[in-house]
Structure formats: structure tokens, C-alpha cells
Amino acid sequence: MENSLTQLLKIKYPIIQAGMIWCSDWPLAAAVSNAGGLGVIGSGGMYPDELEENLKACTKATQMPFAVNLPLLYPDIEQHVQHIIDYKVPIVITSAGNPKTWTKKLQSHGIKVIHVVSSVRFALKAEAAGVDAIVAEGFEAGGHNGREETTTFVLTPAIADSVNIPVISAGGIRCGRGMLAAIALGASGVQIGSRFVLSEESSAHMNFKQAVCNADEGDTELRLKAVTPVRLLKSKFQEQVKEAEERGASPEELEQLLGKGRSKKGMKLGDLQEGELEIGQVSGYMDQILPAGEIVTSIWAEYLQSKIAL
Amino acid sequence: MENSLTQLLKIKYPIIQAGMIWCSDWPLAAAVSNAGGLGVIGSGGMYPDELEENLKACTKATQMPFAVNLPLLYPDIEQHVQHIIDYKVPIVITSAGNPKTWTKKLQSHGIKVIHVVSSVRFALKAEAAGVDAIVAEGFEAGGHNGREETTTFVLTPAIADSVNIPVISAGGIRCGRGMLAAIALGASGVQIGSRFVLSEESSAHMNFKQAVCNADEGDTELRLKAVTPVRLLKSKFQEQVKEAEERGASPEELEQLLGKGRSKKGMKLGDLQEGELEIGQVSGYMDQILPAGEIVTSIWAEYLQSKIAL
Numbered sequence: 070m071e072n073s074l075t076q077l078l079k080i081k082y083p084i085i086q087a088g089m090i091w092c093s094d095w096p097l098a099a100a101v102s103n104a105g106g107l108g109v110i111g112s113g114g115m116y117p118d119e120l121e122e123n124l125k126a127c128t129k130a131t132q133m134p135f136a137v138n139l140p141l142l143y144p145d146i147e148q149h150v151q152h153i154i155d156y157k158v159p160i161v162i163t164s165a166g167n168p169k170t171w172t173k174k175l176q177s178h179g180i181k182v183i184h185v186v187s188s189v190r191f192a193l194k195a196e197a198a199g200v201d202a203i204v205a206e207g208f209e210a211g212g213h214n215g216r217e218e219t220t221t222f223v224l225t226p227a228i229a230d231s232v233n234i235p236v237i238s239a240g241g242i243r244c245g246r247g248m249l250a251a252i253a254l255g256a257s258g259v260q261i262g263s264r265f266v267l268s269e270e271s272s273a274h275m276n277f278k279q280a281v282c283n284a285d286e287g288d289t290e291l292r293l294k295a296v297t298p299v300r301l302l303k304s305k306f307q308e309q310v311k312e313a314e315e316r317g318a319s320p321e322e323l324e325q326l327l328g329k330g331r332s333k334k335g336m337k338l339g340d341l342q343e344g345e346l347e348i349g350q351v352s353g354y355m356d357q358i359l360p361a362g363e364i365v366t367s368i369w370a371e372y373l374q375s376k377i378a379l
Numbered sequence: 380m381e382n383s384l385t386q387l388l389k390i391k392y393p394i395i396q397a398g399m400i401w402c403s404d405w406p407l408a409a410a411v412s413n414a415g416g417l418g419v420i421g422s423g424g425m426y427p428d429e430l431e432e433n434l435k436a437c438t439k440a441t442q443m444p445f446a447v448n449l450p451l452l453y454p455d456i457e458q459h460v461q462h463i464i465d466y467k468v469p470i471v472i473t474s475a476g477n478p479k480t481w482t483k484k485l486q487s488h489g490i491k492v493i494h495v496v497s498s499v500r501f502a503l504k505a506e507a508a509g510v511d512a513i514v515a516e517g518f519e520a521g522g523h524n525g526r527e528e529t530t531t532f533v534l535t536p537a538i539a540d541s542v543n544i545p546v547i548s549a550g551g552i553r554c555g556r557g558m559l560a561a562i563a564l565g566a567s568g569v570q571i572g573s574r575f576v577l578s579e580e581s582s583a584h585m586n587f588k589q590a591v592c593n594a595d596e597g598d599t600e601l602r603l604k605a606v607t608p609v610r611l612l613k614s615k616f617q618e619q620v621k622e623a624e625e626r627g628a629s630p631e632e633l634e635q636l637l638g639k640g641r642s643k644k645g646m647k648l649g650d651l652q653e654g655e656l657e658i659g660q661v662s663g664y665m666d667q668i669l670p671a672g673e674i675v676t677s678i679w680a681e682y683l684q685s686k687i688a689l
Contacts, residue, residue, distance in 0.1 A: 189596055209530040217597030220519040220530040222551035223660045241532035250560035286499055287527030315629030352535045
């Protein structure tokens with residue numbers, strides 16, 4: 070499959086592994102890139118020296134293009150950007166912030182910049198800031214999420230109709246049928262998160278992977294909308310948030326309840342009660358942990374089969 | 380296009396117009412059926428004699444199959460069912476209630492029964508109750524909606540994998556690309572609502588149609604989750620509900636705020652401030668009122684084009 074996205078990123082399959090905090094260290098990124106997708110290191114939870122270690126290792130582990138996911142609100146972003154430039158990372162996926170701030174600088178070093186958005190409005194802003202492609206992320210996606218709650222099915226064609234750069238659909242995609250549907254809706258590729266949490270190479274704690282396998286339908290909820298909307302797996306912490314929100318807790322109280330380090334506690338350290346567990350709606354329909362490369366090739370094979378069967 | 384759904388319902392295109400309360404009197408149903416889709420009379424807001432008038436008129440206006448949407452919690456349901464049987468309506472789409480109660484009775488009169496669900500759990504129950512097909516309705520749909528908030532992209536393949544009867548995808552579908560995506564995800568057809576509110580034949584008040592045309596992205600919200608979840612267009616009433624929910628109002632207070640007759644006031648009588656305006660997320664991306672038949676044929680044409688372009 071050759072299209073504007075595979076050409077832009079120089080990848081074989083337009084399958085991008087989401088750079089998820091605590092779940093996407095270099096072993097996952099390298100495995101996905103080696104299988105022909107785009108592996109992405111999630112830098113959100115890393116200190117700059119940890120990112121450097123990951124870049125060093127990933128560069129050794131794959132000859133193929135890989136990317137770094139860079140939350141634009143990251144406090145030490147200058148150091149992250151410097152490491153990305155120094156290690157000649159070919160692609161950066163930015164999110165959670167203004168794409169104007171870093172896009173030109175990264176591009177001046179030959180880096181392609183993709184920005185994650187949840188609305189047409191933000192897609193147009195990102196295009197105006199000069200990004201090379203857009204990730205259109207729907208309400209069903211895990212982790213941080215748009216305030217408008219627009220779903221992948223609605224968002225993908227709306228953004229594809231509005232911009233002139235490649236659109237990558239994200240949220241709710243777990244298999245080749247989903248990839249085919251995203252492309253039917255106008256996307257040039259897909260970004261897949263939750264499915265790759267359930268890979269052998271994912272750096273998520275085994276307790277968290279097991280909880281994702283065990284998740285049933287309806288076991289995730291978008292919470293903390295008054296602070297920063299985030300899709301959470303049911304847990305003691307999520308119950309506390311729900312209870313607080315249902316009695317009308319203030320944003321300040323919610324911030325205090327969230328505190329610091331909850332996502333690391335849950336996803337990296339495996340505390341399923343006190344930790345924050347970020348995962349997508351598709352977690353209700355998956356229960357197998359597989360090698361990441363096998364995930365890429367099986368999605369691709371199912372995509373081809375589904376296209377023929379259509 | 381011939382598939383299990385078109386064969387079951389004896390229709391040309393697997394495009395079903397949602398039987399929406401206040402918006403779907405016989406002129407819309409007849410126009411859709413005459414164009415080769417399945418037109419549906421929304422009986423939710425009708426007295427039994429009004430339904431009879433609609434059945435009489437629809438039977439005269441089209442030779443093609445049409446359906447009635449029947450909310451199973453409707454107070455005078457026995458009379459509705461009797462009219463449906465007397466007028467030999469070939470298809471009934473049931474929702475909001477237990478499919479066990481009426482399915483066998485309707486089928487004993489040769490009527491095909493389709494039930495609307497928002498989860499795999501309910502889909503399995505409906506299949507066990509013997510229904511002929513399932514509508515899988517996602518979070519992005521207008522009006523009453525599932526508590527789990529599962530989206531069309533996630534729900535469609537999950538239900539298609541779980542049942543052995545045809546699945547109709549609903550929520551977020553407004554065009555031929557959406558229809559193609561739904562079929563890629565495992566559906567045999569689509570149910571489309573909001574797009575048909577914007578038809579010339581829809582019985583919605585012109586004020587409401589105009590408000591739907593003017594809606595921007597993010598202008599709908601799922602509200603009243605503590606009572607019965609419903610996707611509403613922004614309005615003074617929706618603002619009141621939001622304010623009450625954000626301060627933790629009780630279900631009783633929300634019930635009282637909702638009161639009686641709000642949906643008629645909004646959608647039928649055109650009171651955009653005090654009325655309840657039920658519409659899907661796609662309302663943010665549509666602004667044309669067209670003849671219903673033209674909507675059916677343009678969706679079909681775009682479906683075919685998109686399939687070739689894939």
C-alpha cells in the first residue's frame with residue numbers, strides 16, 4: 070500500500086503505534102517499526118536522560134523510521150527536543166499544546182511533525198501551523214481526550230474534508246476491519262493504542278496488561294472533564310473520581326484527588342486500585358497479549374482480507 | 380447490492396431511515412421507501428389513532444416495504460401493535476424495552492422484528508428473544524442512547540462478531556463513506572437519523588431543522604445520564620440540565636426539570652429554548668435540507684464511488 074502517508078513517513082504499512090505514556094518504551098517502538106508500521110516512543114513520562122537512553126537503544130534496534138510522541142506541555146521540552154534532533158529522529162507526534170511553538174524548529178532539522186487533534190477547529194490550526202499530518206483522535210480513545218467528545222466515526226471524515234494534509238484516524242481501532250473503515254472514512258492511516266498495550270514488548274506493568282485483558286464492555290469512562298478529560302479503566306481511583314463528580318466536586322477538589330504520579334503508579338507500577346489506568350473502549354473486546362510485530366502483520370492481513378470481502 | 384439484510388427486508392439499498400420521534404411521520408417514511416431505502420414511521424409521539432392515520436396514508440403513498448419504530452415502553456403499546464398488525468406493516472423496529480415481550484406476537488403475523496441495542500450484552504439478549512436483526516447504535520447517535528457510551532466504531536464489529544443475524548450500524552453515519560465504513564466493520568446496513576431530520580419531508584419543525592443546519596461541531600452533548608441518557612443539541616433547556624448536573628442534582632430533580640412534553644415542544648413545535656432538541660453529533664457537519672429520496676440516492680452513489688476508490 071502506497072499513499073501520501075506511507076510516502077511521507079517512509080513506512081510500509083500506514084499503521085502507527087500510539088506513543089502512550091508508561092506503555093511505549095523503545096522495545097515496543099522498535100518491534101512495530103521492524104514489522105513495517107511506525108513505532109512510537111512515548112516520551113511523556115520520561116526524564117530527558119531516559120528519553121536519550123530510549124533513543125540510543127531504539128536506533129540500534131531498528132533501521133526503520135520510528136517516532137517520538139511529545140506532549141507539548143512537557144516541562145523539560147527543550148531538552149527532549151534537543152535529544153530528538155541529536156538522535157535524528159525522523160518523525161515527531163505532538164499533542165496537548167500549541168503546534169505553532171515547535172513545528173518549524175523540528176522541521177528545520179528535517180523532522181516530520183504530526184499533531185494530534187480532537188476537532189476540525191484544532192485540525193485547521195495545526196495545518197496553519199505547518200504540520201505534515203494530523204491524527205484525528207475520537208472520544209473512544211484511551212487517555213487524554215477531546216472536550217467535545219466527537220467520535221472517530223464522526224471526526225475522521227469531518228477532518229479529512231477540511232484539511233489538505235494526510236489524516237490518521239485514532240480511537241476505537243483494534244483490527245484490520247477498523248483500519249479499512251478508517252480509510253473508507255477518508256483517513257490515510259491509523260493510530261492504534263490499546264491493542265499495543267497488549268503486546269509482549271509494551272512497557273506497561275503486567276498487572277495493567279492483565280486488567281486490560283479482563284476488561285468487559287462499558288468498563289472505561291471519560292472522566293475529569295472539568296480538569297483534563299481522560300478515558301479511564303474502572304478502578305478504585307476511578308470510582309472515587311466518579312463519586313466526586315456526581316456530587317458536583319469543584320475542579321480544585323478533582324485536581325487534589327488526582328494528585329501526582331497516579332498514571333505511573335497504575336500503568337508502570339501495576340497498582341490497579343490507586344493508580345490511574347488509561348485505556349480505550351476497545352479494551353472491552355480484547356484478551357490476548359501478542360508480539361507487537363504479529364499485531365502489525367495480523368492487522369495488515371485482516372485489512373487486505375476485509376477489503377477483498379467488501 | 381444483495382445481502383442478508385436487503386433479502387430479509389426486501390429493500391433495494393440497506394439504508395434505513397431512523398424512526399425518530401416528532402420527525403418521522405408518513406411523508407418521510409414513504410419518500411425513503413419509494414427511493415429504495417427503508418422508511419420508518421416514528422410512533423413514539425403518536426396517539427394510536429394518529430399512528431393509524433399515518434399507516435393509512437403511508438400504505439397509499441408507497442408500494443414498497445416500510446416500518447414502524449415502536450418504543451417498547453410506550454403506554455398504549457397494545458393499540459399500536461394492533462394497528463401495525465391490521466395494516467400489515469412488514470417490519471417493526473423496537474427499542475427501549477425488553478424484546479421478549481412482543482417479538483413472537485409480531486412475528487406470528489409475518490412481521491420482521493429488528494431491535495435497537497447499545498451493547499453486545501443486549502444484542503445477545505435480543506438474538507435470544509428471536510429478533511430478525513439488530514441495530515447497533517453508538518454513542519454519537521441523537522436521542523436516547525446507551526449508558527456505556529460505546530461508539531459506533533467500537534460497537535459495530537463487537538456486535539457483528541457476537542450474533543448470527545444481520546447487524547445494522549447506527550450513530551454518526553451521514554454519507555456513503557460512513558455506510559462503507561459501517562459495512563467494513565461488519566454491518567449489513569445502516570440506520571441514519573440526523574441526516575433525514577434535514578429532509579423536506581421530515582415532520583420536524585422548520586425552526587428545529589434550521590437549528591440543526593446551524594449546529595457547529597461539539598454542539599451536542601449526552602445529558603441526563605442519571606435518568607435516561609439522551610444526546611441533545613445546545614439550547615437554554617440543555618444549559619439548565621448541564622448546570623444542574625454539574626452541581627450534582629439528584630435524579631428526581633432532573634426528572635422534574637425535564638417535566639413532560641419537552642421533546643414535542645422542541646422538535647415538533649419549534650421552541651428552541653424550552654424544548655428538548657434530540658440530534659446526533661453529525662449535526663455539526665451538515666447544513667442542507669434536501670428531498671429524502673435525493674438523500675437516499677446520494678448516499679448510495681457515494682457508497683459506490685467510495686468503494687471503487689478504496
